[in-house]
Every structure is written in structure tokens, then in C-alpha cells.
Amino acid sequence: MKLMVTGGAGFVGARLVRALLARGELQGRAIERIVIADQAAPPADLAADVRVEVRTGPLLSQVGALKDEAFDGVFHLASAVSGECEADFDLGLRSNLDTTRALLDALRARVEAGHAPARLVFSSSVAVFGPDASVPLPALVTDTTLPAPQTSYGTHKLVCEHLIADWTRKGFVDGRSARLMTVAVRPGRPNGAASSFFSGIIREPLAGEEAICPVDDTVSHPLTSVRATVDGLITVYEASREAFGGRLALNLPAVNVTVRQMLDALEAVAGPAVRARVRFERDERIAGIVAGWSRGATAERAAALGLRPEPDFATIIRQYIDDHAAHPTALRGLQ
Amino acid sequence: MKLMVTGGAGFVGARLVRALLARGELQGRAIERIVIADQAAPPADLAADVRVEVRTGPLLSQVGALKDEAFDGVFHLASAVSGECEADFDLGLRSNLDTTRALLDALRARVEAGHAPARLVFSSSVAVFGPDASVPLPALVTDTTLPAPQTSYGTHKLVCEHLIADWTRKGFVDGRSARLMTVAVRPGRPNGAASSFFSGIIREPLAGEEAICPVDDTVSHPLTSVRATVDGLITVYEASREAFGGRLALNLPAVNVTVRQMLDALEAVAGPAVRARVRFERDERIAGIVAGWSRGATAERAAALGLRPEPDFATIIRQYIDDHAAHPTALRGLQ
Numbered sequence: 001m002k003l004m005v006t007g008g009a010g011f012v013g014a015r016l017v018r019a020l021l022a023r024g025e026l027q028g029r030a031i032e033r034i035v036i037a038d039q040a041a042p043p044a045d046l047a048a049d050v051r052v053e054v055r056t057g058p059l060l061s062q063v064g065a066l067k068d069e070a071f072d073g074v075f076h077l078a079s080a081v082s083g084e085c086e087a088d089f090d091l092g093l094r095s096n097l098d099t100t101r102a103l104l105d106a107l108r109a110r111v112e113a114g115h116a117p118a119r120l121v122f123s124s125s126v127a128v129f130g131p132d133a134s135v136p137l138p139a140l141v142t143d144t145t146l147p148a149p150q151t152s153y154g155t156h157k158l159v160c161e162h163l164i165a166d167w168t169r170k171g172f173v174d175g176r177s178a179r180l181m182t183v184a185v186r187p188g189r190p191n192g193a194a195s196s197f198f199s200g201i202i203r204e205p206l207a208g209e210e211a212i213c214p215v216d217d218t219v220s221h222p223l224t225s226v227r228a229t230v231d232g233l234i235t236v237y238e239a240s241r242e243a244f245g246g247r248l249a250l251n252l253p254a255v256n257v258t259v260r261q262m263l264d265a266l267e268a269v270a271g272p273a274v275r276a277r278v279r280f281e282r283d284e285r286i287a288g289i290v291a292g293w294s295r296g297a298t299a300e301r302a303a304a305l306g307l308r309p310e311p312d313f314a315t316i317i318r319q320y321i322d323d324h325a326a327h328p329t330a331l332r333g334l335q
Numbered sequence: 336m337k338l339m340v341t342g343g344a345g346f347v348g349a350r351l352v353r354a355l356l357a358r359g360e361l362q363g364r365a366i367e368r369i370v371i372a373d374q375a376a377p378p379a380d381l382a383a384d385v386r387v388e389v390r391t392g393p394l395l396s397q398v399g400a401l402k403d404e405a406f407d408g409v410f411h412l413a414s415a416v417s418g419e420c421e422a423d424f425d426l427g428l429r430s431n432l433d434t435t436r437a438l439l440d441a442l443r444a445r446v447e448a449g450h451a452p453a454r455l456v457f458s459s460s461v462a463v464f465g466p467d468a469s470v471p472l473p474a475l476v477t478d479t480t481l482p483a484p485q486t487s488y489g490t491h492k493l494v495c496e497h498l499i500a501d502w503t504r505k506g507f508v509d510g511r512s513a514r515l516m517t518v519a520v521r522p523g524r525p526n527g528a529a530s531s532f533f534s535g536i537i538r539e540p541l542a543g544e545e546a547i548c549p550v551d552d553t554v555s556h557p558l559t560s561v562r563a564t565v566d567g568l569i570t571v572y573e574a575s576r577e578a579f580g581g582r583l584a585l586n587l588p589a590v591n592v593t594v595r596q597m598l599d600a601l602e603a604v605a606g607p608a609v610r611a612r613v614r615f616e617r618d619e620r621i622a623g624i625v626a627g628w629s630r631g632a633t634a635e636r637a638a639a640l641g642l643r644p645e646p647d648f649a650t651i652i653r654q655y656i657d658d659h660a661a662h663p664t665a666l667r668g669l670q
Contacts, residue, residue: 089505133581134636135479144470146481148583155501159494166490170424246468248483301469 001029004071006059006103007078008036009043011186012123016075016230017046026073027238035071037062038078060094063102067109073119075233076103081193082127082153082289089152096156104163108172120175121237124161124249126222127154128179130292141222141294143250143301150292151194165247177249178236181224181297185320194289198223201259202266202317205277213259214283215290222254222297223262225316226323228309235305245301253309255316256296265314269321336364339406341394341438342413343371344378346521347458351410351565352381361408362573370406372397373413395429398437402444408454410568411438416528417462417488417624424487431491439498443507455510456572459496459584461557462489463514465627476557476629478585478636485627486529500582512584513571516559516632520655529624533558536594537601537652540612548594549618550625557589557632558597560651561658563644570640580636588644590651591631600649604656 003020007013017034025031036042037055046052055062059078078099085092100122111117130150131137138145149155157179164175186199197214198221204211232252236244244250257265267275299307310316338355342348352369360366370388371377382389390397394413413434420427435457446452465485466472473480484490492514499510521534532549533556539546567587571579579585592600602610634642645651 132583133577134583134585135581144481146479146583148581149497149501150504152501152505155497159497162484162490162494166484166487169485170487246470246483248467248469248481250469 001026001031001072002033002035002070003031004035004037004066004074006037006074006076007123008034008046008075009038009040009054009056010077011188012180012183012226012229013038013075013077014043014046015226016077016233017042017052019230019234021046021049021051023234026234029072060099060102063099063106066103066106067113070110070115071118073121073237074103074107075121075123075237076100077123079123080153081191082151083192083194083196085153085156086151086194086289087192092152092156096153097159100156100160101163104167104173108167111172117171117173119237120164120173121233122160122164122175122177122249123233124157124177124179125154126179126181126251126254126294126297127151128158128161128249129294130154137294140256140296140298141251142298143248151289161249168247174241175247176236176239176244178232178302179249179251180229180232181222181252181254183226183229184223185317186226187320187324194286195221197286198262201278202262202320205266205274206270206317206321209277211278212281213278214281214286215259216282216287217260217263217280218258219290220256220258220295221290222256222294223313223316224252224254225310225319227319228253228307232302232307235302235307239305243305245304250301251297251299253299253302253307254297255309255313257313262313265312265317269314269317336361336366336407337368337370337405338366339370339372339401339409341372341409341411342458343369343381343410344373344375344391345412346523347515347518347561347564348373348410348412349378349381350561351412351568352377352387354565354569356381356384356386358569361569364407395434395437398434398441401438401441402448405445405450406453408456408572409438409442410456410458410572411435412458414458415488416526417486418527418529418531420488420491421486421529421624422527427487427491431488432494435491435495436498439502439508443502446507452506452508454572455499455508456568457495457499457510457512457584458568459492459512459514460489461514461516461586461589461629461632462486463493463496463584464629465489472629475591475631475633476586477633478583486624496584503582509576510582511571511574511579513567513637514584514586515564515567516557516587516589518561518564519558520652521561522655522659529621530556532621533597536597536613537655540601540609541605541652541656544612546613547616548613549616549621550594551617551622552595552598552615553593554625555591555593555630556625557591557629558648558651559587559589560645560654562654563588563642567637567642570637570642574640578640580639585636586632586634588634588637588642589632590644590648592648597648600647600652604649604652
């Protein structure tokens with residue numbers, strides 16, 4: 001089978017491709033080719049795999065070609081992040097809305113040319129939820145909580161969920177939208193996401209550096225590991241439509257923790273000196289964005305697919321250390 | 336002030352323009368000009384008003400020009416109807432999604448050129464609601480019911496609600512989405528909407544013609560009069576943002592009735608011979624679409640704005656007769 005992973009050079013995307021290559025199969029069929037479509041080049045180990053084909057460049061210009069090319073499935077992860085979209089409205093529209101529409105148009109054109117619909121897993125986000133003056137945000141957002149996005153990023157994710165649901169209803173694609181929780185601990189440098197600090201306050205202290213936390217330690221958020229996220233995406237791909245349960249998006253599992261609980265876990269894993277490297281310095285812009293986010297989430301439909309959250313945040317920190325122990329530069333924030 | 340009414344030549348649009356012209360003001364400001372943008376020509380009485388400017392042609396080609404033209408407010412009613420969108424997917428995308436996006440892009444360009452944001456009332460629809468395998472449709476849909484559109488029409492309405500909410504958040508427009516209930520009794524001939532029969536089973540018998548009802552008489556649906564709909568649109572336009580309450584769409588008021596109750600009301604108003612002109616002949620395509628629709632609705636936010644549903648469906652029938660008594664051809668379905 002032939003797959004495409006958009007955003008396949010990114011943090012989650014590269015881990016997904018690595019997991020798919022390690023499995024060698026999906027739905028019991030051998031994976032012969034994975035096309036990584038990304039603006040950036042993927043890690044060298046992925047590019048070196050004979051099954052991988054790398055296509056580097058803006059996705060919007062790439063997806064039109066898909067109407068003439070057969071794919072069994074697409075993992076659509078490519079996305080500008082929330083902070084970027086708040087700063088540059090056009091970037092968000094182009095990267096997160098217009099690109100997905102163009103992808104859907106191309107996949108539909110294949111079906112209208114007589115081919116079977118491709119399976120599509122879309123990485124939506126917990127950022128679809130938020131409070132509105134007309135409806136409060138519940139303590140925990142569920143699969144059926146009314147979305148009320150507070151950012152352009154969340155708006156475009158929600159819009160794409162519904163376009164994919166309608167394309168699926170019409171048989172133009174076999175689409176499944178999964179709402180990713182905030183993935184931590186991300187390696188490397190901070191990115192433009194307003195949620196970047198959720199990784200930074202763990203990663204930088206572990207690397208011996210000071211980290212700034214821009215929000216109060218009472219802030220609570222649904223977090224997840226990259227391992228659980230990759231597991232979730234693959235499970236959602238392989239699920240039957242009946243097991244997936246409808247056309248609306250589902251939540252992937254989360255560990256609901258406060259910043260204080262995160263730092264308690266950091267101290268438990270790495271000691272008080274590491275924790276002491278986190279300094280609180282409120283950033284009103286980031287705190288304002290985060291105030292509109294979910295404080296926690298449940299994932300009942302994902303649980304029915306056998307997906308479980310990590311047992312606690314300390315487990316996620318230990319995974320991060322294990323994953324990057326062979327690459328100590330990552331722990332130094334230099335990768 | 337200068338207003339645009341897209342779809343201003345349609346049934347609801349023309350009634351809205353007529354009401355605005357009769358008032359002469361909106362938000363306490365004199366209405367100097369109303370631009371009717373529609374594919375079709377408006378009724379002669381509207382075109383004859385010196386305050387009205389008619390622009391006939393596809394809206395998608397018209398809205399780009401709005402970036403160079405000042406409007407205080409826009410009522411965006413233009414839309415392909417549900418049955419048309421199911422039959423022609425591209426028509427729905429172009430008419431209901433791409434046109435709204437182009438309108439929003441043009442209004443944003445005005446703001447980025449230094450002008451005040453235009454007020455925008457968007458006619459969304461009760462068609463955003465539906466059952467999904469993951470969540471049942473409640474007996475009555477409320478302002479905060481989770482939308483799960485079952486048609487492309489409903490999908491595009493919901494998507495536009497969220498785009499308008501995000502444009503509003505960014506200050507590019509002062510947008511308010513109001514979900515119209517199914518408007519009956521529409522004069523004239525049946526249109527392509529799957530809901531067309533809700534008018535037909537009243538209008539045709541009153542005109543001495545036989546009507547076919549394509550669904551069982553137990554089917555329940557939230558209906559409203561054109562008068563209440565026009566009232567709702569104007570009230571939503573004039574509401575302060577605080578009174579409107581958030582950026583999510585609100586439901587306009589409905590009378591929740593079964594087909595049997597509609598026919599009972601017809602008999603009460605016009606007699607048993609008129610009711611006897613309705614024949615039941617199930618149409619699986621229409622019954623299938625209608626099965627995914629709401630059986631009734633509430634409108635709490637609209638009530639807080641002072642909007643009330645008509646007291647009963649018989650009142651709506653009497654309004655229809657009053658409105659068209661001067662035009663007996665309408666009662667014969669010839670208009």
C-alpha cells in the first residue's frame with residue numbers, strides 16, 4: 001500500500017512515519033511506500049528508507065497533483081501552529097484551511113475518476129474547544145462538547161473536521177478526524193505554538209537550562225505523549241467505520257494536569273534542582289490564549305477503540321528521557 | 336447608511352428589504368441605500384424604490400468589488416438550497432461556502448484599509464443539526480446543541496458560522512449568525528429544497544390544487560413565518576454585541592409542529608375539503624433527508640432579545656392568506 005503523511009517531517013509526523021516503517025504494515029497490508037510531504041526535510045533515518053519518498057515544499061502546491069496519483073491512505077498532519085496563525089491570519093487560512101480543502105478536492109477527483117476513496121486521518125486539535133459568552137467551557141471537554149474555538153487555528157481545525165465529515169458522507173474520502181491533545185515533551189527548540197511552554201518547562205530544565213513559564217501554576221491542560229498520539233493516529237486509521245462511530249471528530253486520550261503537577265512530576269523524576277530552573281514570568285498574550293483552552297479532556301470513543309492515556313505525567317517525562325537518551329544534544333535543546 | 340442584502344430578490348430577502356424600506360431606519364440611522372445582490376431580479380416594487388440599487392448576477396463575482404466599497408452592514412441571505420446542494424456538490428461549495436469566504440475576505444480588506452468593520456447578519460440554518468452515530472439528536476435542538484450536519488447545505492452553513500465568528504474575533508467584521516427555522520408558507524412554486532413540501536401541503540390546497548406530502552404525518556419540524564424571520568434578522572442586526580451574547584450562532588424562534596398538526600390547522604382555517612387535497616406519497620429521497628433533521632427547536636438567546644415564535648401554526652396560515660389576499664395568483668401557485 002501507498003501512504004502519504006503530510007507534515008511527515010515534523011515532530012509527530014516523523015515519529016508516525018518511523019512507527020509505520022517499523023510495523024511494515026497497516027490493516028494487514030504491507031506498506032510499500034510512504035510519501036512525506038512537508039515544507040522541511042525529514043530526519044535522515046526516514047529519508048534513507050527505500051520505502052520513503054520525500055516531497056519538500058509548500059503543501060498547497062503539492063496536493064493538486066494528488067488527483068492524478070493513487071494513495072490508499074493519507075495522514076494529514078501538516079499545520080501552521082496556533083501562535084503563528086494568530087500572528088499571521090493569511091498564513092493560517094492558507095496552511096490550515098485552503099490546503100486541506102485542496103487535498104479534499106484532489107481526493108474527490110480520484111473518486112470521480114472511478115477509483116476507491118482514500119482513507120484519511122486528520123489531526124484536529126483540542127483547540128476546537130473554548131468558552132463563548134453564550135456557553136461556558138465544561139471542566140472536562142468530551143467527544144460531544146460543543147466546540148467554540150477561540151483561535152483561528154482552532155476554527156480552521158473545526159471547519160476541516162466538518163468538511164471531511166461531509167466528503168466522507170458523500171463517499172469522496174473515508175475520513176476520520178482525531179483531536180490531538182497537547183503533545184509534550186517536544187524535543188528541540190520552542191516553536192510558535194502558544195502551548196510551546198508545556199514542553200519548555202520540562203525540556204529546558206532537564207537540559208540544564210532555565211525555563212520561563214508564562215502562566216500561573218494552577219493552569220490545567222490535557223497533555224499527551226508523542227507515543228500515545230502516534231498510537232492513536234494508527235488506531236484511528238485501522239478502525240472500521242462502525243468502530244470509529246460516526247463522522248464527527250473524536251478526542252484522543254489525555255493526562256489532565258496542572259502546571260504545578262507537571263513540575264511535581266519533574267521533581268520526582270529529576271530532582272528539586274532541576275525543578276528550580278523553572279521561573280514564572282507571566283506573558284499576557286500567551287496567558288490570554290491559554291485561558292480560552294480546555295482544562296482537561298475525556299476520550300470515551302478513543303477508549304472504545306482500546307486507546308488509553310499514559311498513567312501519569314511522570315511516565316511521559318521518563319519516555320522523553322528514554323527516547324532522547326541516545327541523543328543527548330536533544331536534552332540540551334540543541335537539536 | 337448603506338446596506339447590502341445578498342439574496343435580496345428571494346422570498347425572505349425581498350420581504351426583508353421591504354421591511355427595511357418601510358422602517359426607513361436601522362439602529363436609529365436613516366437607510367439611504369440598499370444594494371440587492373442576487374442572481375435574479377427583485378420584485379418590481381423594490382426595484383422602483385429610489386433607495387434600492389439592484390445588482391444582478393452570480394454573487395461570487397460581485398463580492399470581490401466590496402473591498403473597494405463602503406457598506407455599514409450586510410444581510411447575507413444568498414444560498415443554494417439543500418436539495419440543490421445534494422444534487423450538485425460543486426454548486427453548494429461555490430454558492431454557500433466560497434461565496435461567503437469571498438465576502439468575508441472583501442470585508443476584511445476594508446478593515447485592513449483602515450475602515451470600520453461592517454456589521455454582518457448571516458442566515459444560517461437549523462440544518463446544521465442532525466444525528467451522528469456518536470451522538471443522538473435531542474428531541475429539541477437548543478442554542479448549545481452539538482451540530483452534526485447531515486447535508487452539504489448544513490455543513491457549509493456551520494462552517495460559515497465559525498469563519499464569521501473568527502473574523503469577528505479578529506475585528507474584521509461584526510458578525511452575527513442566526514439559524515433560520517424552516518420558513519413556511521412560501522408562496523409560488525416548489526423549489527429545490529427538501530423542505531419545500533412544508534409549504535406545498537398548505538399552499539397548494541389553499542389554491543385549489545392537490546398536494547403530495549412525501550413524508551409520514553408524524554414527522555415533526557420547527558417551522559416559522561416569514562414575518563418572524565424578518566423580525567429576527569433585523570433584531571439580530573440591531574442587538575449590541577453584549578445582548579447578542581458571544582460569537583456562536585443562535586436559533587431563531589420556531590413553532591414545533593407535526594405534519595398532522597399542520598393539516599389540522601389547515602382544516603381549522605380553511606375547512607376539511609381543503610385538507611382533503613393533501614395526498615401522502617412517500618418519497619424516500621426526501622424522507623431520508625428529513626429524517627436527519629431536527630424535530631423541534633428552542634431559541635433561548637433569541638427570546639432574551641425579545642423574539643417570540645408565532646403562537647401556533649394556524650396563525651402562520653392566516654398570515655400567509657392575509658399577505659397574499661391582494662395577489663390571488665399567489666394563492667393559485669402562479670406567482
